[in-house]
Amino acid sequence: MTKIKETPDQKTIPETKKYKPTIVAFLCNWCSYAGADLAGVSRIQYAPNIRVIRVPCSGRVNPFYIVKALQNGVDGVLVSGCHPGDCHYISGNYYARRKFALLKRYLEYIGIEPERVQFSWVSASEGGRFAQIVEKVVNDVRKLGPNKSSIVKSLK
Amino acid sequence: MIKEIRQTVKQLFDQNNIDIFIGYTEGTLPLRKTPCFITKAEDVDKLVWDSFCTNNLTVYLPRFFVPKPREKEPKWPKVGILVSGCTGRSLVGLFKEKQVPRENIVIVGVPCDGVVDIKKIKGIEINEGSENKDAIIIKDKTGKEKEFKKDDLLADICVSCSCSVPPVHDYLTKGKGRVTMVPYTGVKEFEKMSREERWAYFEEQVSKCIRCYACRASCPNCWCKLCFVDHTLPQWTGITNNVSDVMFYHIGRIFHQAGRCVDCGACVAACPVDIDLRKFTYKLIEDVKVFYGYEAGLSLEELPPLSTYKPDDEQEFMTEP
Amino acid sequence: MKQRIIKKNKVMDLLSSLSESYRIYVAGEEKEISRFYEFNPEREILWDYSNTLIPAKEILFPQNQTLYEYRDQDITESNAKIPDTIIFGVRPCDAHAFTLMDKVFDTQEFQDPYYLKRHKATLIISLACNIPGIACFCTSFNSGPDGEKGSDIILHDLGEKLLVKSVTEKGEELLAKAGKDFSDPAQTDIDSKNKIMESAKQKISPQVNIANLKEKLDQAFDADFWDTLHRKCLGCAVCTYLCPTCHCFDITDETEKEVGRRIRCWDSCQFPLFTLHASGHNPRPTYKERMRQRIMHKFNYCPENFDHTFCVGCGRCVINCPVNLDIREVIKEING
Numbered sequence: 001m002t003k004i005k006e007t008p009d010q011k012t013i014p015e016t017k018k019y020k021p022t023i024v025a026f027l028c029n030w031c032s033y034a035g036a037d038l039a040g041v042s043r044i045q046y047a048p049n050i051r052v053i054r055v056p057c058s059g060r061v062n063p064f065y066i067v068k069a070l071q072n073g074v075d076g077v078l079v080s081g082c083h084p085g086d087c088h089y090i091s092g093n094y095y096a097r098r099k100f101a102l103l104k105r106y107l108e109y110i111g112i113e114p115e116r117v118q119f120s121w122v123s124a125s126e127g128g129r130f131a132q133i134v135e136k137v138v139n140d141v142r143k144l145g146p147n148k149s150s151i152v153k154s155l156k
Numbered sequence: 157m158i159k160e161i162r163q164t165v166k167q168l169f170d171q172n173n174i175d176i177f178i179g180y181t182e183g184t185l186p187l188r189k190t191p192c193f194i195t196k197a198e199d200v201d202k203l204v205w206d207s208f209c210t211n212n213l214t215v216y217l218p219r220f221f222v223p224k225p226r227e228k229e230p231k232w233p234k235v236g237i238l239v240s241g242c243t244g245r246s247l248v249g250l251f252k253e254k255q256v257p258r259e260n261i262v263i264v265g266v267p268c269d270g271v272v273d274i275k276k277i278k279g280i281e282i283n284e285g286s287e288n289k290d291a292i293i294i295k296d297k298t299g300k301e302k303e304f305k306k307d308d309l310l311a312d313i314c315v316s317c318s319c320s321v322p323p324v325h326d327y328l329t330k331g332k333g334r335v336t337m338v339p340y341t342g343v344k345e346f347e348k349m350s351r352e353e354r355w356a357y358f359e360e361q362v363s364k365c366i367r368c369y370a371c372r373a374s375c376p377n378c379w380c381k382l383c384f385v386d387h388t389l390p391q392w393t394g395i396t397n398n399v400s401d402v403m404f405y406h407i408g409r410i411f412h413q414a415g416r417c418v419d420c421g422a423c424v425a426a427c428p429v430d431i432d433l434r435k436f437t438y439k440l441i442e443d444v445k446v447f448y449g450y451e452a453g454l455s456l457e458e459l460p461p462l463s464t465y466k467p468d469d470e471q472e473f474m475t476e477p
Numbered sequence: 478m479k480q481r482i483i484k485k486n487k488v489m490d491l492l493s494s495l496s497e498s499y500r501i502y503v504a505g506e507e508k509e510i511s512r513f514y515e516f517n518p519e520r521e522i523l524w525d526y527s528n529t530l531i532p533a534k535e536i537l538f539p540q541n542q543t544l545y546e547y548r549d550q551d552i553t554e555s556n557a558k559i560p561d562t563i564i565f566g567v568r569p570c571d572a573h574a575f576t577l578m579d580k581v582f583d584t585q586e587f588q589d590p591y592y593l594k595r596h597k598a599t600l601i602i603s604l605a606c607n608i609p610g611i612a613c614f615c616t617s618f619n620s621g622p623d624g625e626k627g628s629d630i631i632l633h634d635l636g637e638k639l640l641v642k643s644v645t646e647k648g649e650e651l652l653a654k655a656g657k658d659f660s661d662p663a664q665t666d667i668d669s670k671n672k673i674m675e676s677a678k679q680k681i682s683p684q685v686n687i688a689n690l691k692e693k694l695d696q697a698f699d700a701d702f703w704d705t706l707h708r709k710c711l712g713c714a715v716c717t718y719l720c721p722t723c724h725c726f727d728i729t730d731e732t733e734k735e736v737g738r739r740i741r742c743w744d745s746c747q748f749p750l751f752t753l754h755a756s757g758h759n760p761r762p763t764y765k766e767r768m769r770q771r772i773m774h775k776f777n778y779c780p781e782n783f784d785h786t787f788c789v790g791c792g793r794c795v796i797n798c799p800v801n802l803d804i805r806e807v808i809k810e811i812n813g
Contacts, residue, residue: 063411064384064392067404067407067408068392068404071393071404084467084471091465094465094467094469095465097465097471097474098447098448098461098462098465098469099462100473101443101447101469101470101471102411102414102415102440102443102462103411104473105439105443105473106407106410106411106439106443107407109343109346109347109354109436109439110354110355110358110407110436111351111352111353111354111355111356111357111358112355113351119473119474119475120475120476121474129477132477133475133476133477135477136477137475149355150399150400151400151404153394153398153400153401155731155732155733155736155737155738156736183801183803184612184795184801184803184805184806185611185612185795185796185801186611188801189801190709190801190802191708191800192709193708193709211799215711219763219764278509281611282611283611297608297610297611298608360508364510366531366540366718367714367743368713368714368715368718368745369713369748370711370714370715372713373711373712373713373799374711374713374799374800381749382750386748386749394729394731395727396540396541396729396731396740397540397541397742422799425799426713426715426799428719428797429510429530430509
């Protein structure tokens with residue numbers, strides 16, 4: 001059963017009683033995190049389901065963080081960095097691009113839903129774009145349902 | 157071919173070019189060959205070369221060159237090694253990653269005709285075995301004999317061998333090596349399966365694992381002094397056979413081979429429970445070739461794909477709103 | 478102890494009826510991995526196998542054993558009730574190995590409750606080896622294809638029928654209770670068994686000579702041969718995990734806020750981290766020290782501490798070692 005939250009100037013965000021997707025977002029400090037901050041300052045509404053982890057650069061994101069997040073039971077992972085050519089550390093995002101090109105395809109190959117792990121470029125001035133990307137990721141993950149595959153390790 | 161190898165090695169010892177040579181010798185089980193380390197010319201007759209020389213010998217090299225920070229000029233030995241195509245590519249990888257100094261290695265290269273995968277003989281315990289040009293003949297516990305065509309038992313990695321001559325060598329014995337090549341289609345066929353089927357297969361294979369780390373120990377690329385599974389702060393993955401932890405280990409180890417794996421099959425051969433590792437390692441080999449035009453271990457100069465970039469690398473996988 | 482005969486085709490019925498009061502493990506093969514699986518009447522009983530890949534030690538000393546767990550303030554020991562268990566079809570070498578594991582887990586100073594509780598509840602039915610495996614060398618260790626150490630009942634495969642011999646009181650009790658398909662053996666059965674065992678013993682070669690080996694090793698800690706013996710070793714754990722007498726373990730805690738467990742799992746002296754101290758010092762830093770440790774432990778330290786060599790000659794390490802590092806060759810070289 002979906003309960004539609006209706007509040008002034010908030011987009012209708014359908015929410016089921018039980019399943020609220022949890023998405024971990026690794027945002028690079030200089031561009032994507034700033035972009036997210038701008039979205040907040042500009043009062044842009046977007047799904048609250050992301051948990052942000054600020055990293056200095058998208059190139060700092062160890063592919064293991066993504067696999068570990070899935071193992072911990074998150075429903076989706078987003079990694080976002082500066083646009084190619086704009087990296088604060090010159091080339092960090094270039095290395096990240098190669099790493100994640102291989103990682104995303106590899107995880108998809110072994111059978112993890114491709115929409116659970118997503119990557120994007122968001123610059124510091126793109127608050128609206130950040131909100132749109134988060135909405136897209138959250139909707140994709142919501143459609144997939146909770147992450148209950150055997151990669152999730154839970155002692156409970 | 158073996159005479160030429162023995163002669164070359166004897167010469168190396170006589171001319172004092174090497175301190176130790178790593179090759180193969182007769183094993184203690186039927187048909188098996190085993191790595192051997194010889195330190196004097198008189199022992200060259202121990203060396204053998206046939207279709208059962210399957211171990212990747214380059215895995216032994218990094219331990220000869222352990223950094224000794226307190227010694228200004230570390231005395232490292234001169235090591236000779238026998239390599240074929242794929243093991244020669246592993247060696248190039250070790251040079252590139254600076255685990256083994258090129259100037260201390262004398263490479264005796266052998267064009268390889270392919271090795272036999274004994275595990276393909278299923279359901280029979282081999283008590284005795286022999287090989288001739290085209291066939292392998294075995295006897296089981298009861299004395300019953302069975303003959304197999306060598307081509308039928310060829311290891312999967314050899315069927316799709318793209319490089320049977322070591323790319324870098326100091327000496328090369330005569331021979332063309334394997335020239336026929338049937339590309340490995342395992343990855344393409346796997347991709348045709350549905351997502352649920354692929355995950356079920358991955359889980360089924362990986363749940364056989366007994367965490368013996370034979371795959372890691374036999375892989376020349378796994379030279380890390382402290383493997384990620386052994387980290388405790390933070391602990392990436394648990395050490396039990398919990399399927400989620402085992403998955404993390406395999407995903408992690410195989411992904412660490414991205415752009416480095418040369419498909420030598422050492423991990424597959426070492427695994428005591430026969431996990432189908434190649435289906436997963438080969439995906440990364442293919443992707444790296446398709447996207448970055450790179451094949452590991454062919455050139456000493458080419459930069460590894462994850463150590464470099466192009467401003468116009470593909471980014472189709474990225475999310476756009 | 479008494480000997481009986483049972484027809485091979487009656488064994489499935491026997492096990493099915495026993496499975497009502499016992500948890501039964503039988504040697505079987507699934508996905509090409511042979512080990513001791515829980516009894517399933519649809520899975521064939523293996524009679525001709527040399528030995529399982531994974532030894533029967535995993536029933537009494539599982540690879541991952543939860544010692545206790547906590548949930549909020551409640552702590553539960555995960556060892557509460559072990560059902561009566563039968564392990565069926567164990568080879569004499571594996572049964573012999575249980576007697577050695579007992580020495581480790583049941584000492585004057587400490588009795589390991591997790592191992593002992595399981596062992597006390599378990600009955601071992603072994604199956605003598607008619608044709609030894611290619612790498613078997615059990616006769617080097619006061620045992621043989623018909624060794625009875627560690628078994629409660631031993632079976633001899635005579636083709637269509639089995640000669641069943643109880644070795645302990647526990648075994649005799651079970652057979653007396655289970656008895657409807659048993660009959661008395663004829664002299665021809667006993668002769669047949671003796672003939673098969675003679676032929677089996679002759680097929681076991683090469684032998685490993687452990688006479689005076691312990692004394693030799695007492696003086697050999699700094700010997701030169703250690704410098705060359707270790708070279709092939711990759712440092713994986715295949716030999717230790719598949720060895721029926723290896724018993725080293727690690728204890729790990731896995732916690733998730735209000736829930737947690739303490740788990741004992743197999744560890745291997747061949748791993749580089751096995752002896753790594755918190756200070757960073759490692760008394761066994763290279764493959765040489767670790768290989769020396771393995772050989773000394775099996776052939777010197779354990780004979781010193783437990784009066785028995787910790788090897789039963791099952792041959793699993795020889796067959797499964799990725800580089801064919803043969804412990805028999807190592808002993809031969811040490812003996813000189």
